[in-house]
Amino acid sequence: MIPQPEIIKPALPQGQSVPDSIALQIQGLSLMLANTQVLDGIALELPQTGITTLIGPSGAGKSSLLRCINGLHQHWQGKIELAGQNIHHWQGGWDQLRRHIGLIAQKPCVFPQSIRSNVVFGIQGWRQRRRADALVETVLRQAALWGEVSARLSAPAETLSLGQQQRLCIARALAIKPNLLLLDEPTASLDPRSKQLIEQSIKSLAASMPVLCVTHDLEQARRLKGRVVFMCDGKVIEQADSEVFFKQPQRLESREFLSWSVCEC
Ligand SMILES: Nc1ncnc2c1ncn2[C@@H]1O[C@H](COP(=O)(O)OP(=O)(O)OP(=O)(O)O)[C@@H](O)[C@H]1O
Ligand SMILES: [Mg+2]
Secondary structure, three states: OOOOOOOOOOOOOOOOOOOOOEEEEEEEEEEEEOOEEEEEEEEEEEEOOEEEEEEOOOOOOHHHHHHHHOOOOOOEEEEEEEOOEEHHHOOOHHHHHHOOEEEEOOOOOOOOOEHHHHHHOOOOOHHHHHOOHHHHHHHHHHOOOHHHHHHHOOOEHHHOOHHHHHHHHHHHHHHOOOOEEEEEOOOOOOOHHHHHHHHHHHHHHOOOOEEEEEOOOHHHHHHHOOEEEEEEOOEEEEEEEHHHHHHOOOOHHHHHHHHHOOOOO
């Protein structure tokens, strides 16, 4: 059994109450970049736990949406609330906000340091980092990497395979005890075994935190279960339980998108 991280909720402003069931709430989110409407009136809610997969054609705005949520894009209109707090007014600013959100990109980005140093990178205070052995083991286990690296934690992170590096990035994101995990095509360039390990890890993590995962792999979206959000042209076209969505998509755009993925040859 993989140990689950403790979720630390940010303190809420006085007098503000949040529906317990909602971790992230997005309303009317619009984003213009270089005169292009990249996001157009997005509405989305993530519950406290569980996986939501974000699918849609290239250019639909999936990565841009993740970038708005963790404050990499800041000039958007609308409302994004994490644990009931408007992220535009997050106490301590965008850097503090990012301490509550783990973001895993498509290409693993490891720092030219040891495996252990990569894991503890986001932990504040050198004393805390030095004493973090138990946490290092916990998050490496959660990322399904402990067995492969426990004997070489001081080896350079670049000596890991791509699949291992991606799991190291997941461990690094977990070490800051995020309230929300965002993954942008986390297994796009990985072999089936690494993909399977990461999917197992995502499922296990989603038991204790909300996970929003972009994928082009519709089989992966089916396997991860949870909810599916289908985006096209900067809009959320349809969202539903994964089984319902793949069996009976309601919107024409969703049906067309799913039919493109069927091989005709
Ligand atoms: N910094 C930017 N400046 C101008 N346009 C941008 C910028 N970033 C993204 N875009 C445009 O916004 C649109 C959405 O891009 P985004 O990367 O969010 O799509 P996506 O759904 O993640 O696509 P993919 O599946 O290919 O990763 C695209 O048309 C893209 O060209
Ligand atoms: Mg993208």
